[in-house]
Amino acid sequence: MDTTTVLWGVKEGDEDWRETVLCTQPERFEAVKAMATRDGWGRFRVATINLTKPPDFTKAVSMSACECGSPKAPGESKCRGCAIGGFPR
Numbered sequence: 584m585d586t587t588t589v590l591w592g593v594k595e596g597d598e599d600w601r602e603t604v605l606c607t608q609p610e611r612f613e614a615v616k617a618m619a620t621r622d623g624w625g626r627f628r629v630a631t632i633n634l635t636k637p638p639d640f641t642k643a644v645s646m647s648a649c650e651c652g653s654p655k656a657p658g659e660s661k662c663r664g665c666a667i668g669g670f671p672r
């Protein structure tokens with residue numbers, strides 16, 4: 584099985600970002616939701632996660648080199664040294 588389906592929920596009164604994995608068995612989602620709702624949970628969300636594609640940090644790093652040859656963070660256009668005006672000499 585390459586993907587897993589996850590039911591998330593947020594406890595009443597909690598911020599949205601505090602959502603918690605409630606269940607990973609889709610056949611039980613409705614029952615879990617019913618129980619969780621009685622227990623003060625809401626904002627349910629179902630997401631399918633592809634387990635065959637974990638974040639590949641190694642690849643991201645090896646592909647990210649600044650024009651000066653230093654490693655840089657993925658998404659940055661320059662390494663930290665160049666971004667602040669070059670390495671101190």
Ligand SMILES: [Zn+2]
Binds near residue numbers: 662666
């Ligand atoms: Zn650089």
